[in-house]
Amino acid sequence: MSSHEPVPLFSAQFDLNSQEFSLSGILRPLSPIEIAETTTLLEKSINQVRGVLYINVKRLIHMNATAYHALARLLVNASRARRDIRFVVVTSSVVGWATRTFHHLSAIEPKIAVEAYDSAFYPGQTFVENQSFIPILRTQTKMTWRHERDILPRHGMRAGIAMADICCGIGDFAVLVHKEFKPARIVALDHSAVSLDYARKVAADFDIRDIEYTYGDASEMLLEDNQFDLVTCRHSLQIFNRPDILLKELYRICKPGGRVYITNEKNSHCLGEPRAASIQWTYNEVATLFSHFDMDVEMGPKSRRLLRDAGFEAIEMESFMVSNLDGDPQDFADVVAAWEDVYAGEMSVRRGDTSEFIKRFRQGFQDHIFAALHPKGYAGWPIWAASGRKPL
Amino acid sequence: MSEQSTDRTALPFHPMLELEMEMEIFMSDWLHCNQLSNYVARMVSHDRSDPVRHANLLSSALNELFEISFRSGSAPGRLHCDISRGDHLERISLTFPCAPEQQHLYRDASTKASGGGALERYLDALADENSVQEDIILLGLAINYDASLLLREVEGRALTVILDIPVEGLLN
Numbered sequence: 001m002s003s004h005e006p007v008p009l010f011s012a013q014f015d016l017n018s019q020e021f022s023l024s025g026i027l028r029p030l031s032p033i034e035i036a037e038t039t040t041l042l043e044k045s046i047n048q049v050r051g052v053l054y055i056n057v058k059r060l061i062h063m064n065a066t067a068y069h070a071l072a073r074l075l076v077n078a079s080r081a082r083r084d085i086r087f088v089v090v091t092s093s094v095v096g097w098a099t100r101t102f103h104h105l106s107a108i109e110p111k112i113a114v115e116a117y118d119s120a121f122y123p124g125q126t127f128v129e130n131q132s133f134i135p136i137l138r139t140q141t142k143m144t145w146r147h148e149r150d151i152l153p154r155h156g157m158r159a160g161i162a163m164a165d166i167c168c169g170i171g172d173f174a175v176l177v178h179k180e181f182k183p184a185r186i187v188a189l190d191h192s193a194v195s196l197d198y199a200r201k202v203a204a205d206f207d208i209r210d211i212e213y214t215y216g217d218a219s220e221m222l223l224e225d226n227q228f229d230l231v232t233c234r235h236s237l238q239i240f241n242r243p244d245i246l247l248k249e250l251y252r253i254c255k256p257g258g259r260v261y262i263t264n265e266k267n268s269h270c271l272g273e274p275r276a277a278s279i280q281w282t283y284n285e286v287a288t289l290f291s292h293f294d295m296d297v298e299m300g301p302k303s304r305r306l307l308r309d310a311g312f313e314a315i316e317m318e319s320f321m322v323s324n325l326d327g328d329p330q331d332f333a334d335v336v337a338a339w340e341d342v343y344a345g346e347m348s349v350r351r352g353d354t355s356e357f358i359k360r361f362r363q364g365f366q367d368h369i370f371a372a373l374h375p376k377g378y379a380g381w382p383i384w385a386a387s388g389r390k391p392l
Numbered sequence: 393m394s395e396q397s398t399d400r401t402a403l404p405f406h407p408m409l410e411l412e413m414e415m416e417i418f419m420s421d422w423l424h425c426n427q428l429s430n431y432v433a434r435m436v437s438h439d440r441s442d443p444v445r446h447a448n449l450l451s452s453a454l455n456e457l458f459e460i461s462f463r464s465g466s467a468p469g470r471l472h473c474d475i476s477r478g479d480h481l482e483r484i485s486l487t488f489p490c491a492p493e494q495q496h497l498y499r500d501a502s503t504k505a506s507g508g509g510a511l512e513r514y515l516d517a518l519a520d521e522n523s524v525q526e527d528i529i530l531l532g533l534a535i536n537y538d539a540s541l542l543l544r545e546v547e548g549r550a551l552t553v554i555l556d557i558p559v560e561g562l563l564n
């Protein structure tokens with residue numbers, strides 16, 4: 001390719017319905033002429049909107065000064081000529097340079113607002129970023145690992161691979177995989193700075209230096225296409241309101257022939273004996289509660305369909321029951337106690353439930369704990385693991 | 393050799409990567425700026441606290457310097473890039489052929505970027521369609537990356553731009 005051809009590394013789109021002009025990819029032209037089509041599209045977009053125009057640069061990975069200057073002048077001039085339109089530039093907190101760079105536009109012309117996209121865009125994100133969730137995640141991973149250690153090789157895990165753990169949380173899974181399977185490379189990504197700080201500290205304490213913990217948004221990742229032999233995403237699709245977008249990203253970063261491995265729950269199938277009816281009632285309500293916040297904790301058995309719809313082939317699917325018989329029953333009880341804290345103590349309150357409802361809701365968790373700790377009792381938490389191969 | 397800014401060579405910087413290529417080859421394709429920036433940034437970011445974001449930021453700054461050298465248009469000669477690391481800084485040192493009559497553009501831009509009032513000058517330059525490209529680039533590096541600049545003339549035929557960037561600080 002000669003240097004006079006446009007750099008084909010980016011795309012620009014305008015969506016009239018949402019009045020949003022989006023730029024994505026790498027925008028590093030030699031001269032403004034190379035991006036003339038893009039600036040013309042932006043000018044046309046400005047002429048078609050009323051009230052507000054959103055400029056979405058969340059997926060703009062790189063932009064050079066030449067492109068920025070051209071866009072900045074266009075936006076500043078347009079905001080001065082069209083006093084009836086507000087301009088809102090939406091950047092990503094994940095792309096470090098973007099918010100700093102675009103922020104100057106509002107200093108030049110106050111009618112241009114710059115908003116850093118953040119976790120508030122995900123309805124359920126605030127609950128899982130809460131520090132009180134850390135003990136839940138830690139104990140959950142300890143309990144599920146007993147099963148997943150056997151399951152993972154059937155889904156593409158083996159020594160020497162390049163793998164990514166997306167929505168890695170506090171990073172325990174990455175550490176366990178690192179020790180057990182010895183991949184050549186592990187990238188672990190999460191959108192919670194608090195969780196990543198914790199993960200880095202644990203890795204440092206264990207003298208583990210080769211896990212790349214990175215701050216990132218699973219639906220808008222900076223990771224390049226076709227990089228990983230195995231991409232894992234555990235218990236996370238079910239807490240995003242748009243799992244299809246996440247799966248598209250998991251597919252994108254997976255190598256052709258590689259696999260994407262997901263785990264999800266079906267909370268209404270949590271069970272226990274004795275006090276089965278009370279436990280059943282509460283977990284049915286858990287599913288309804290999550291649905292209120294646009295999360296689907298009934299997703300587990302839907303994994304096969306989700307993977308097929310995302311374009312995967314050779315889908316493998318299985319389920320396992322984490323129970324009070326796996327090691328110390330107190331671990332199971334601790335997990336349920338943590339669920340009660342977050343689900344009944346925070347989410348149900350946020351939904352505006354009555355005190356009578358919350359009391360009954362809590363009772364089911366207490367009964368599940370009772371079943372877990374009872375010498376003759378049984379308590380279970382079912383999980384579905386599935387993986388699909390990206391076609392060659 | 394002459395210097396325009398305070399000599400900071402006494403600071404302890406450890407070499408990370410050195411790259412050299414014929415200017416003629418480098419200038420055969422504009423995409424080399426993007427490719428080299430991403431490659432070099434990724435190679436030296438692997439051991440940082442957040443390698444992906446570190447590489448993204450470093451590539452952005454590095455690319456501006458590669459683009460400056462590309463635009464200088466002064467083949468023949470060699471392009472030389474050194475990356476080194478101090479306690480809190482990544483140092484990019486880029487040497488490229490540059491005719492003496494062109495060097496004043498970079499010296500002027502560097503002076504504007506290094507002195508007080510750089511932010512105001514940057515905002516004015518952004519809104520002005522007649523701004524000098526070198527001003528926008530060097531002011532942008534100083535303002536958006538908290539970078540400091542040093543220029544060195546190499547025997548009247550080449551220029552070395554040294555850029556110190558606190559990348560780890562920008563990640564927080």
